Amino acid sequence: MAWHVRGVVLPDDEVRDLWFVGDRVTLEPVPDAITLTDRGFVLPGLVDAHCHLGIRPGGAPVQGLDEARALSAVDRGAGVLAIRDAGSPYPYPSLDDDPDVPRLARAGRHVAPPKRYLRDVGVEVPAEDVVAAVTQQAAAGNGWVKLVGDWIDREVGDLAPAWDTSVFAPAIAAAHAAGARVAVHTFAEESVAALVRAGVDSVEHGTGLSEEDIAEMARRGTVLVPTMINIDRFGEIAAQAEERFPGYARHMVALRDKFPAVVAAAHDAGVPIYVGSDAGGGIEHGMAAEEMLLLHEKAGLSTMDVLRAGSWGAREWLGFPGLVEGGLADCVVYDTDPRADLTALRTPRLIMLKGRVIAS
Numbered sequence: 001m002a003w004h005v006r007g008v009v010l011p012d013d014e015v016r017d018l019w020f021v022g023d024r025v026t027l028e029p030v031p032d033a034i035t036l037t038d039r040g041f042v043l044p045g046l047v048d049a050h051c052h053l054g055i056r057p058g059g060a061p062v063q064g065l066d067e068a069r070a071l072s073a074v075d076r077g078a079g080v081l082a083i084r085d086a087g088s089p090y091p092y093p094s095l096d097d098d099p100d101v102p103r104l105a106r107a108g109r110h111v112a113p114p115k116r117y118l119r120d121v122g123v124e125v126p127a128e129d130v131v132a133a134v135t136q137q138a139a140a141g142n143g144w145v146k147l148v149g150d151w152i153d154r155e156v157g158d159l160a161p162a163w164d165t166s167v168f169a170p171a172i173a174a175a176h177a178a179g180a181r182v183a184v185h186t187f188a189e190e191s192v193a194a195l196v197r198a199g200v201d202s203v204e205h206g207t208g209l210s211e212e213d214i215a216e217m218a219r220r221g222t223v224l225v226p227t228m229i230n231i232d233r234f235g236e237i238a239a240q241a242e243e244r245f246p247g248y249a250r251h252m253v254a255l256r257d258k259f260p261a262v263v264a265a266a267h268d269a270g271v272p273i274y275v276g277s278d279a280g281g282g283i284e285h286g287m288a289a290e291e292m293l294l295l296h297e298k299a300g301l302s303t304m305d306v307l308r309a310g311s312w313g314a315r316e317w318l319g320f321p322g323l324v325e326g327g328l329a330d331c332v333v334y335d336t337d338p339r340a341d342l343t344a345l346r347t348p349r350l351i352m353l354k355g356r357v358i359a360s
């Protein structure tokens with residue numbers, strides 16, 4: 001079975017024809033292909049580059065493959081055809097090849113400090129065991145390791161590095177030696193400064209970034225995944241913590257307030273930015289388009305830059321080629337031009353994943 005799609009294939013501004021055979025794209029006409037659409041705006045699907053399929057709403061680990069699969073279907077229905085799982089307490093390597101599940105770039109479990117991080121989510125290890133844990137989790141994932149760079153330290157009453165920052169460089173080197181890239185959760189200033197200089201591949205959240213850190217990221221090509229939906233909810237975290245940890249609460253609110261300017265500065269400096277909703281736990285799935293709207297409205301990225309950050313650019317970064325000769329057979333078609341108005345992304349008309357039509 002072969003499919004034919006005709007429309008404006010972004011980022012180019014021309015009407016083009018695409019054919020899909022099995023799980024591949026071709027630009028060469030395929031006789032007898034069935035035409036699915038002859039109008040609209042075509043993307044290789046959206047990408048949620050920070051998502052958790054192994055954490056159920058509320059924060060507990062999912063209890064089986066079907067639950068992770070069901071969460072991924074929510075994202076898929078919203079046009080998300082590639083996901084980077086930024087840490088999963090439930091192992092689901094078999095979903096990598098599941099025809100119903102979006103393309104997966106996965107970390108293993110979060111590598112976190114003892115008794116500080118979210119319950120039951122990470123592997124919690126002291127500083128001396130971080131390198132071994134990273135090597136183990138690199139093998140559990142399929143190309144990524146997730147480190148928790150900082151979290152509240154209740155004895156300090158504020159955010160603090162997960163371990164002594166001298167641990168970061170050997171941990172990142174161990175992941176790289178195992179063939180994995182490293183994504184790091186970080187909200188605070190001291191930890192992110194050390195992590196960027198220790199060679200982390202992607203900064204998740206990154207509320208504590210300084211101008212110097214941003215310049216260093218631009219120089220190194222370090223990625224930022226801002227998760228703006230998550231940062232917008234810092235006020236709720238602060239309100240809950242206010243009584244016992246007033247310094248932490250103030251810090252979180254200050255980080256939230258300056259964050260749009262941080263993201264704008266990173267973008268202006270040339271730091272690659274990708275879209276991540278941080279779905280799982282406290283944030284619902286299917287929100288990638290909303291994250292894209294926030295990057296445009298709050299951080300001032302152009303609609304074209306947002307589309308690159310949440311579609312073809314992110315796919316290239318994760319290793320999932322899009323709508324090019326020999327690319328992977330994923331596409332989403334919209335009725336109106338998302339370059340003119342990103343709210344078009346809320347209503348995909350046609351969704352194809354791995355050469356199969358999901359919705360049309």
Ligand SMILES: [Zn+2]
Nearest residue numbers: 050052086278
């Ligand atoms: Zn996350």
